[in-house]
Each structure stands twice: as C-alpha cells, then as structure tokens.
Amino acid sequence: MPFHYLEEIGTADIAFEATGRDLPELFTAAADATMNVMIDNLDAIEPRETRQIELSNDKIDMLLFDFLQELIYFKDANRLLLRIREVQIDEKDGNYFLDATTKGEPLDATRHEQRADVKAVTLHDFYVKKIDDAWKASVLLDI
DSSP, rough: OOEEEETOOOOOOOOEEESSSSHHHHHHHHHHHHHHHHBGGGOOOOOEEEEEEEEEEESHHHHHHHHHHHHHHHHHHHHHHHHHHHHEEEETTTTEEEEEEEEEOOTTTTTTOOOOOOOOEEEEEEEEEEEETEEEEEEEOOO
C-alpha cells in the first residue's frame, strides 16, 4: 500500500505518510489516503461524475496541500467523493502545474462506509520531499 497512517498523532487529527515513485503516484496515494479517512471502502466510489482540477504553485508541497484541500472542498460543497483517474504534474520556470482528471459520485450513506469528516489539511509537519528515487509526503488532516 503506498500510504500508512500514523497512530501516535492526536485524536482530533489523522496523519499519514504517502509515497510514490514519481509525483503523480505520490499525489494519487495522498488523495486516496485522504479519501480513505472519509470513507472505509474506496472501491465503492463509482466513476459517475468527472471533475477536472487545474492548480499551480511555486512549491511542490503547497501544490499537494492545495490539491488535497480541493478534494475536501468538493466533499463539503457538493458531497462529492472523488478519486484520481489521471494526474500530470509539470514544472516550468520555477512553478509546478497540476492537471488532474477525477471521477466519483455523491456521498451515499447506504453504500459508502463513512469513517470521519475531514475538515482540512493542516500545515503541521506537512512536507513533500524526494528521497533517493522516490517521493514522500507527510500529511496531517483535521477531523
């Protein structure tokens, strides 16, 4: 599994570390980990609706932060659970650009086993870094 939860963090927060061989794999793992905090059965999210997410930032860690916040926004504003289908991350002139295709469906309490209501991504101990030939992120979610 490309992510694991850190149990020793406080009870009002859930922390995880995500890894990937490249940035798209890392962002996908972090998105799945965030969504998995919200619902237990990720595979129950059917690809009924598509949302395109385009973001840019001059820091790769803040690009991930913004991306996860965007997924939480869709859950809060539209009750829409989204999973990554394709993600592309490019760097140009010192800026990072994300173009992601997500698919999902509205939250259905009869099919989606709810776990916790994620309110936000926090900056506490948040990082994205390259270690050898892989990428790693540490994320703390406020629930």
